[in-house]
Amino acid sequence: MLATREYSRAELKRKLETKVEAGDDVEAVLDRMAETGLQSDERFAESYVRSRAARLGSSRLQYELAKRGVAEEVASTALSEVLIEDELTRARGVWLKKFGRPPGDRQEWARQARFLQSRGFSAEIIRKLLRDGFDEPVEG
Numbered sequence: 001m002l003a004t005r006e007y008s009r010a011e012l013k014r015k016l017e018t019k020v021e022a023g024d025d026v027e028a029v030l031d032r033m034a035e036t037g038l039q040s041d042e043r044f045a046e047s048y049v050r051s052r053a054a055r056l057g058s059s060r061l062q063y064e065l066a067k068r069g070v071a072e073e074v075a076s077t078a079l080s081e082v083l084i085e086d087e088l089t090r091a092r093g094v095w096l097k098k099f100g101r102p103p104g105d106r107q108e109w110a111r112q113a114r115f116l117q118s119r120g121f122s123a124e125i126i127r128k129l130l131r132d133g134f135d136e137p138v139e140g
Contacts, residue, residue: 006044010069045070045078060120091121
């Protein structure tokens, strides 16, 4: 499995438990894989963030890593190390790819804001990006 992509320890545990008999010690196998460097949650988190950073906001990336069993400290470290661009720049890229033009009315503004929110961008970032004439000014 590790030959195709990185897996978190929790993901590997779930996959292995479905394929082994009740008496086998999955934890021992996972410990040995971590000792030899075959599996690393840090490496998985960095790879995951790198592959999805262009499409998702930091909060969504943090949530997705937690859902895959990565510890909060490991996820935070991966986010801070891998995310070179700031959140606003990444949000602008996602917004340009999907919409490319400012919203024409409040309904369109809300639709674009919901899209960005579903991608994990914060309300502050969304307001900064879409504020032109549709929301009160935000400093920054």
